[in-house]
Every structure is written in C-alpha cells, then in structure tokens.
Amino acid sequence: MSNLKIGLFGYGCVGQGLYEVLLKSKNIKAEISSICVKQKNKKRNIDTSIFSYNKWDILNNPDIDVVVELIDDAEEAFSIVSESLKRGKAVVTANKKMIAENFRALIQLQETYQTPVLYEAAVCGSIPIIRTLEEYYNTDYIQNISGIFNGTSNYILTQTQQQGKNYEEALHAAKIAGFAESNPTLDVEGFDSKFKLTILLNHTFGLSVLPKQVLNSGIQNLNKTDTLFATRFGYQIKLLAQAYKTDKGVAAFVLPHLLRNTHSFFHIYNEFNAVQVEGIFNNKQLLTGKGAGGFPTAAAVISDLSSLIKNYKYPYNKLKQNDLHLDNSETIAIYLRYNKKEIMNQLKFEKIYSQFEQENHTYCIGEISIKEIIKADINKNKEVFIASIELPLYQGSDLPVKTEQILSIH
Amino acid sequence: MSNLKIGLFGYGCVGQGLYEVLLKSKNIKAEISSICVKQKNKKRNIDTSIFSYNKWDILNNPDIDVVVELIDDAEEAFSIVSESLKRGKAVVTANKKMIAENFRALIQLQETYQTPVLYEAAVCGSIPIIRTLEEYYNTDYIQNISGIFNGTSNYILTQTQQQGKNYEEALHAAKIAGFAESNPTLDVEGFDSKFKLTILLNHTFGLSVLPKQVLNSGIQNLNKTDTLFATRFGYQIKLLAQAYKTDKGVAAFVLPHLLRNTHSFFHIYNEFNAVQVEGIFNNKQLLTGKGAGGFPTAAAVISDLSSLIKNYKYPYNKLKQNDLHLDNSETIAIYLRYNKKEIMNQLKFEKIYSQFEQENHTYCIGEISIKEIIKADINKNKEVFIASIELPLYQGSDLPVKTEQILSIH
Known part of the structure; x- marks a missing residue:
C-alpha cells in the first residue's frame, strides 16, 4: 500500500510532535506532504518548502488523502474540516471546541x-477514551463517567495543595512550566473540560448537547480559605467533569470537586488527566495518562x-440507540464560599446543611x-467559589472553626 | 438480525454473572441456549432444562453460533475451543492458562x-487491555508494559502492609473475602500473572513465548522482615508482571517489586488490577479496574x-511485524532475603550493592x-524471598539496622 499523504494545518507543539514522530516511525505508512500555517515570517525548525500559507493549497490538492487539523481557531477549524470532508479527505482533529460545538454537523457531514x-x-x-467507549463499552451499562480533563487546572490545584501556593502563584508556576497559556480562561474556568465532556456525552450515553447547555465553573476564584477548608476535612480539590444517569436522563457538569482519599482521582496530580467509567457490571475503570503536550497528543x-x-470510523452506536x-x-451537594450574602438569595438551595460565617471565611x-447554578451565572462572580462535595463531612481533630455548625450536617 | 446463540461451558461465578447480565441487557442480541457443566447433581439457581452434561451436545449443535468457555481445566478448555473453531463456532474464553500455553495453535486454528x-x-x-493494545497502540512505540495482574496477591499484600498481618493471616483473610481459592498456588506464586503477561507479550511486542520460558516468583515466602524492610525504606511490595524492550529483545518476568510512592502502582490496593503502558511518545498510560469477580469478568x-x-477479530498486527x-x-536489581548462605553461591550476582546480616533478617x-534466577529454581525454595527493587535506597530516620552497610549502596 502506498503512503497516506497528509495535509497538516497548524505547526504548534502538537504539529511539531507529529512531524517528528512520523519521521521516526517505521510501521505507519503516512507522510506529511504539506503544512499550512498562518505566519509566513515565523522562524521554522524544518525546511520551509513544505509550508503553505493558503488553505486551498491543501484542500484542493488531489494527492492529499487526509487532513490533520491542529489549529486554535474553532471557527476556521470547522471550515477546514467541512471543506476537507466535502472533498472526500478524511480528517484527524484535536480541536475540542470545534467538535463540541459542531457535533451534529460533523456526524451529518461524515454521513x-x-x-x-x-x-x-x-x-x-x-x-484512548473515545475509542474505548466506542469499541469496548458498547453495551448499555455505563452509569457514570467522570474525569480530570484539564491538565492546566490540575497542575495549579496540585501546586495550591502540595506547595501551599495561592491561586495566582500556582497559575504563575503553571505558566513557567509551560502548562498554562497566557490567557488561561478556557482551562481554569472549566470550558476546556466542558468541551471534552460534551464530546464524551455522545460517545458514552448517545447524548448530543451544545456546550452552552452544560454547567461549568472553574478554579479561578479559589482562595486560601477554600484550600484550608479542604485540607482540614481530608479533601482534595480537583476540577472534575462529571456525568451520570439520573431518573430523568443524564446529569452533566464541570465543577471543582472536594473528594476524599477513597476517591479514584485523589492521587491524580500535576498535569495528569484521568477518566473513570463506571458500569453496573464492570465496576470502576480508571484510565490515567498525560492529557496534553506535543508528544502525547x-x-x-x-x-x-x-x-x-x-x-x-467511529460506529456511533449509542447515538443510534439512546434517547x-x-x-x-438534578440536585447536587455543593460547597459555596462567598463574600456577600446576596448570593444566598440568588442561589435557590433545596437544602442547607450548614452555614458558617467567620471574618475571612463564609461558606455554605x-x-x-x-x-439554579446555571441561572446564577456564577462564572462572572469574582466573589464566590463553588465546588461539588462528597458528604458527609468528617471533622478533623485540629478543627479551628465553630464545630457545632459543621456537625449539624450529620 | 437474529440473536446470537451461545453455548456456555462452565457455570461458576463468571458463568452465573454472564447469565444474569445477558438476561438484563437490552442492546446485546445474544442468548444462552445451552450450558454444559460437569456435575449433574449440583444444585442450580436456574431452570435445569438448559443444562447439558456432554460437551458434544453443544459442539455438534448447528444452532449454536458462539461457544463461551469458562471452565478451569486448561487442557479440556483447549479441546473445547479447538473443536468449536473446527465447526466454525466463534469462541469467547477467559482461560488465561489455556491461551498462554496454546497461543500459536490458537492463531493457527483461527486462520x-x-x-x-x-x-x-x-x-x-x-x-480492556488487549483491545486497547490491538486497536490503539498499533504503532511501534511501546517500550514497556507492566501491571498488577493478580487481585488475590494484591489483596494479600495490602493486608500485610496496611493491617500488619503476616502472610498466612493475610491469605486467610483473602480466602474469607472470597479472593483466594483453597489452593492459591497459581495466584500467589505468580503463575496466573505470568499467563496473562505471556498473552500480552503477543499483543504488545508481537512476541510469542511459552509461559515456562518466563521467570516467575511470587509472594508465598514473604515474611514480616520483608514487610518491615519495605516500610522502613518507603516502599510498597506489589506482585508485578513486567516487560520492556532491551538492546537484545524484550525482558519479561513476574516478581514481587519494591516500589516507591512516585510509582503509578503505589496506590493500587486490595483486589484491584492495573496495567501501565509506556511509549516513547504517549508517556505513561495507566488502566485500573477490578481484575476478577463474576460481574467484571x-x-x-x-x-x-x-x-x-x-x-x-484481533488483527494481530504486531505478530506480523516484529521479530x-x-x-x-537482562540484568535486574533485586532484594533477596534468605536464611542459608548457600543461596548466595547458587545465584550468580553481577553486582552486590549490599549484604546485611542480622539474627532474624539476612538479605542482599x-x-x-x-x-540466573530461573536457573536457581527459586519458587521451590521456602527459605528465600526475592523481589525486584527500585534503587537507590533512601534511609529512613528510624532505621534500626546497621546503616553503614545499607548506605554502601549509594
């Protein structure tokens, strides 16, 4: 068989990783024919004759079999992917935002x-979570999927909890280590995790929704009192994407989560990602690995x-089966730390187990x-930190807070 | 499409789990037509009209499409599987010993x-490790695969290290908990792990060997001094199956392993299994889940x-590619605890970092x-415990042994 001819869009860290891996590979019959990039004058580490600066050079090249799309801009990416498919060129893409926002259209185009x-x-x-969901968990027993889908946030949270850094210091460390971009909004506010969750909802439950329908809140407002609270009660804070079957359908959301050392994710630190799939019969399956970086991607x-x-090609069996x-x-247990009491009127709690007020730490x-959390548009509010939480609380022996209020939870 | 008709061999805990799961499933178009068991007079929890006591009832039944083989006896299992394939009946089996010992024959029969x-x-x-290796890691980049493949041993080791039990007490606890059979030899001496490793060598490296070519030693001789040594130096002991590329090929063995808290398997406790695949580009991938039990299996x-x-069907691409x-x-670092000095003459060490002798604890x-370890036939020797070990040692502050000898390791 002759080599697969690849047209590559984007030559950032993943694109460069791909180029290098393909050069070194023996058993993959594929080669990069052309690389389309935006900036003509940027210095490149390979012979520039392979570069093109016009997407149509690749899209209209009949010798190119496959388009690998690795650019940032989701809108432009969707245009490239659509035009590729229309020309019978298969596509490999890593653009979570583009896929999440255009999932149904991508199914349609493929058909x-x-x-x-x-x-x-x-x-x-x-x-390999998508492949595993498509090929292995192809029965109707999955109850629950959850994960640490964002390495940047997990790195920051590890720094706050293991090194005692505050959020800003930890974010700075993540930037230095190359794990956070100059504008980290998508990562730290849970959007990146949400795009990934939205994609997985299709492959796990056959559920197609738009990212904007799914709740996300991130770690951007985490402060030292939150970290202290977590440590005191034996928790770690991880930014989790969670989805599970309820009586009425599937609950899905991205929130920081206070979890204990019995939880599978407790020991997932730094830039590592993890996914857990739980079924009726297969118990908990945990997959762990590096979620980002040039070579892993x-x-x-x-x-x-x-x-x-x-x-x-993905069989998409669950999309055909499920409704x-x-x-x-769905109601979830949360920890809410706030500065101004108004938020308690805004958020319609169904039950309040405990409210605690102290000079520098007010929470519920x-x-x-x-x-109700979606309605309160909490991401815009700099004065609150919201996290889902494993209950009940267990009191630590060195608890410096008014314990009677905490104990009312049990 | 009409339902797949299954002929089931064996109705132990997995067989019963399968029966129950299939009854409850909506999306699997498969049903059990007949179950072949040995004992006619055993009490059954379902209508006995489905049972047969003669394997040919299933093998010669043209209505049966698939044989599911879940019996203990590896030899009889291979006979059933061979006869099924000869009659064009696809086979699903869980018999690791049978597969490991007959791998090449099974490939031939399938062809x-x-x-x-x-x-x-x-x-x-x-x-889902085999599927993942076949379908996802289909390139030539895997350097290393290792795992905790035996839940019984891992349960016992967890009991010795977390509960302070000695080996016999822990084995007893494992039996009570239903994790160890009355004769636990295959599990605790590393044979079960070795069968699994032998199977995975084919799917990971395209390497076909017989189980008897692969070193295994188990935890059956573990004593309190070993556990104490591990704890003092910050190790946990896990029974690991390990395989990795060397300059000359692939090293593969099953041994207890002294690993530190930076190791992916440190927190894999009780009856859980784990597999780690490490590649040049994908870094470490860890899969964790329950390795045994009726429903998971x-x-x-x-x-x-x-x-x-x-x-x-498995593509077996690596078998075709690799040589x-x-x-x-291959040379490996080991901890060897022994009673009689003769073993040190029997085992030809290439380097000795440290020998330590004390009344109740003599090790090297x-x-x-x-x-050289294979040659010494160490499994038959009740007086030694051998484990691979992460070096160098780090001294604990409360070390009660003669430290100058330990420190000579560095």
Whole structure:
C-alpha cells in the first residue's frame, strides 16, 4: 500500500510532535506532504518548502488523502474540516471546541460524504477514551463517567495543595512550566473540560448537547480559605467533569470537586488527566495518562492515522440507540464560599446543611439543582467559589472553626 | 438480525454473572441456549432444562453460533475451543492458562477455520487491555508494559502492609473475602500473572513465548522482615508482571517489586488490577479496574460477544511485524532475603550493592540476570524471598539496622 499523504494545518507543539514522530516511525505508512500555517515570517525548525500559507493549497490538492487539523481557531477549524470532508479527505482533529460545538454537523457531514473524522487527541490527549467507549463499552451499562480533563487546572490545584501556593502563584508556576497559556480562561474556568465532556456525552450515553447547555465553573476564584477548608476535612480539590444517569436522563457538569482519599482521582496530580467509567457490571475503570503536550497528543493523532489506514470510523452506536436527555434538574451537594450574602438569595438551595460565617471565611454547604447554578451565572462572580462535595463531612481533630455548625450536617 | 446463540461451558461465578447480565441487557442480541457443566447433581439457581452434561451436545449443535468457555481445566478448555473453531463456532474464553500455553495453535486454528477467538476476560477482567493494545497502540512505540495482574496477591499484600498481618493471616483473610481459592498456588506464586503477561507479550511486542520460558516468583515466602524492610525504606511490595524492550529483545518476568510512592502502582490496593503502558511518545498510560469477580469478568465477556456480532477479530498486527526475542540475559536489581548462605553461591550476582546480616533478617541487594534466577529454581525454595527493587535506597530516620552497610549502596 502506498503512503497516506497528509495535509497538516497548524505547526504548534502538537504539529511539531507529529512531524517528528512520523519521521521516526517505521510501521505507519503516512507522510506529511504539506503544512499550512498562518505566519509566513515565523522562524521554522524544518525546511520551509513544505509550508503553505493558503488553505486551498491543501484542500484542493488531489494527492492529499487526509487532513490533520491542529489549529486554535474553532471557527476556521470547522471550515477546514467541512471543506476537507466535502472533498472526500478524511480528517484527524484535536480541536475540542470545534467538535463540541459542531457535533451534529460533523456526524451529518461524515454521513453525507462517507468520509470519517477521528478525534481521539481532542479528549485527554494520549488516553484512548473515545475509542474505548466506542469499541469496548458498547453495551448499555455505563452509569457514570467522570474525569480530570484539564491538565492546566490540575497542575495549579496540585501546586495550591502540595506547595501551599495561592491561586495566582500556582497559575504563575503553571505558566513557567509551560502548562498554562497566557490567557488561561478556557482551562481554569472549566470550558476546556466542558468541551471534552460534551464530546464524551455522545460517545458514552448517545447524548448530543451544545456546550452552552452544560454547567461549568472553574478554579479561578479559589482562595486560601477554600484550600484550608479542604485540607482540614481530608479533601482534595480537583476540577472534575462529571456525568451520570439520573431518573430523568443524564446529569452533566464541570465543577471543582472536594473528594476524599477513597476517591479514584485523589492521587491524580500535576498535569495528569484521568477518566473513570463506571458500569453496573464492570465496576470502576480508571484510565490515567498525560492529557496534553506535543508528544502525547501527537501519539493520539498517530493512532487515529493508523486507524484511518485500516478504514476505521467511529460506529456511533449509542447515538443510534439512546434517547437520553440532559437532566439539569438534578440536585447536587455543593460547597459555596462567598463574600456577600446576596448570593444566598440568588442561589435557590433545596437544602442547607450548614452555614458558617467567620471574618475571612463564609461558606455554605447544601444541595441545589444544576439549573439554579446555571441561572446564577456564577462564572462572572469574582466573589464566590463553588465546588461539588462528597458528604458527609468528617471533622478533623485540629478543627479551628465553630464545630457545632459543621456537625449539624450529620 | 437474529440473536446470537451461545453455548456456555462452565457455570461458576463468571458463568452465573454472564447469565444474569445477558438476561438484563437490552442492546446485546445474544442468548444462552445451552450450558454444559460437569456435575449433574449440583444444585442450580436456574431452570435445569438448559443444562447439558456432554460437551458434544453443544459442539455438534448447528444452532449454536458462539461457544463461551469458562471452565478451569486448561487442557479440556483447549479441546473445547479447538473443536468449536473446527465447526466454525466463534469462541469467547477467559482461560488465561489455556491461551498462554496454546497461543500459536490458537492463531493457527483461527486462520485455518477463519473463525475468531476473543479473550479480553482472560487478562485483568474488566480492563480492556488487549483491545486497547490491538486497536490503539498499533504503532511501534511501546517500550514497556507492566501491571498488577493478580487481585488475590494484591489483596494479600495490602493486608500485610496496611493491617500488619503476616502472610498466612493475610491469605486467610483473602480466602474469607472470597479472593483466594483453597489452593492459591497459581495466584500467589505468580503463575496466573505470568499467563496473562505471556498473552500480552503477543499483543504488545508481537512476541510469542511459552509461559515456562518466563521467570516467575511470587509472594508465598514473604515474611514480616520483608514487610518491615519495605516500610522502613518507603516502599510498597506489589506482585508485578513486567516487560520492556532491551538492546537484545524484550525482558519479561513476574516478581514481587519494591516500589516507591512516585510509582503509578503505589496506590493500587486490595483486589484491584492495573496495567501501565509506556511509549516513547504517549508517556505513561495507566488502566485500573477490578481484575476478577463474576460481574467484571462477565462484562468483559459481554464486550467480546458484542464485538463478535460486529464481526470483530484481533488483527494481530504486531505478530506480523516484529521479530523480537525474549531477552533473559537482562540484568535486574533485586532484594533477596534468605536464611542459608548457600543461596548466595547458587545465584550468580553481577553486582552486590549490599549484604546485611542480622539474627532474624539476612538479605542482599544486587544485580543479577533473569536467567540466573530461573536457573536457581527459586519458587521451590521456602527459605528465600526475592523481589525486584527500585534503587537507590533512601534511609529512613528510624532505621534500626546497621546503616553503614545499607548506605554502601549509594
């Protein structure tokens, strides 16, 4: 068989990783024919004759079989992917935002033009979660999927909890270490995790929703009192994406989560990602690995390329089977730390287990529906930190707070 | 499509789990037509009209499409599997010993009769490692695979290290908890792990060897001084199956391993299994889940059944690509605790870092080739405990042994 000819869009850290891996590979019959980039004058580490500055050079090149899309701009990415599929060019992409926001359209395009799109690299880098969900968990027993989908946030949270840094210091450390971008909003506010969760909802439950329908709040407002609270009660804070079946459908959300050392994610530190799939019969399955970085993501792209060589496409069986709906009426237990009392009027709690007020730490633990949190548009409010929480609390022996209020929870 | 008709061999805990899961499933088009068991007079929890006591009832029944083989006896299992394939009946089996010992023959039978055998349930129960290796890690970048493949041993080791039990007490606890059989030899002496490792060598490196070529030693001789030593130096002891590329091929062995809290397996406790795959580009991938038990194993069988419905068979690409050999000349670092000095003459160490002698604890830390350990036939020797070890040692502050000898290691 002749080599697969790749047209590559984007030559950032993943693109460069891919280029290097393909050069070194023996068993992958694929080569990069052309690389389309935006900036003509940027210094490149390889012979520049391979670069093109016009997307149509690749899209209209009949010799190119596969387009690998690794650019940032989701809108432009969708345009490139659509035009590729229309021309019968298979696509491998790592663009989670583009996929999440255009999932139904991508299904439609794949059907219409009988050309596949693979995107393992878009969710948790090198962890083969999409393939596993499609090929292995193809029965109707999955109850629950959750994960640490964002390495940047997990790195920051590890720094706050292990090194005693505050949020700003930890964010700075993440930037120095190359794990956070100059504008970290998508990562730290839970959007990146939400895009990935939205994609996985399709592959886990056959549930197609738009990212904007799904609750996300992040770690950007975490302060030292939150970290202290977590430590005192034996918790770690992780930014989790969670989805599980309810009586009415599927609850799905991205929130910081206070979890104990019995939780599978307790020991997932730094830039590592993890996904847990829980079924009725298979118990808990945990997959862990590096979620980002040039080589891990390139490795996922390579796996997709070699699957394309074998004519693989996602079967999307669950989309055909299920009629589950997003259940934002689900009630969840949360920890809410706030400065101004007004927030307690804004958020309609169903139960309040405990309210605690001290000079520098005012918080409430209670139950509230997902849709009430969405309504309060909490991401815009700099004065609150909200996290889901494992209850009940257990009191530590060195607890410096008024314990009778905490104990009222039990 | 009409339902897949299953002939089931064996009705132990996995068989019963499978029966129950299939009854409850909506999306799996498969049903159990007949169950072949040995004992006619045993009390059964379902209508006995489904049972047969003669294997040919199933093998010669043209209505049965698939044979699910879940019996203990490896020899009889291979006979059932061979006869099934000869009759064009696809096979799902969980019999690791049978598969490991007959791997090449099973490949041959599958080719000759163009009928697949799937066996995800044979390795780490519900963890989809074989499928992942076949479908996802299909490139030539895997450097290393290792795992906790035996839940019984891991449960026992957890009991010794967390509860302070000695080996016999921990084994008893494992029996009470249903994790150890009355004769635990295969589990605790590393044979079960070795069968699984032997199977995975084919799917990881395209390397086919017989189990008897691979070193295994287990935890059966573990005593309190070993546990104490591990704890003092910050180790945990886990029974690991390990395989990695060397200059000359692939080193593979099953040994207890002294690992530190930076190791991915440090927090894998009790009956849990874990597999780690390490590649040049994808970094470390860890899969964790319950490795045994009726439902987890049945879940793996179900996944294989639904793959059969989609005409899936293992591509075995690596077997076609690679010409790697088993490298038993590889040298590994070990901890050896012994009673009689003769063992030190028997085992030809390449380097000795430290020898320590005290009334109740005599041990040596050094480097030795795998083939020298095999030659010493250490499993038969009740007076030694051998484990691979992460070096260098770090001294604990409360070390009660003669430290100058330990420190000579650095």
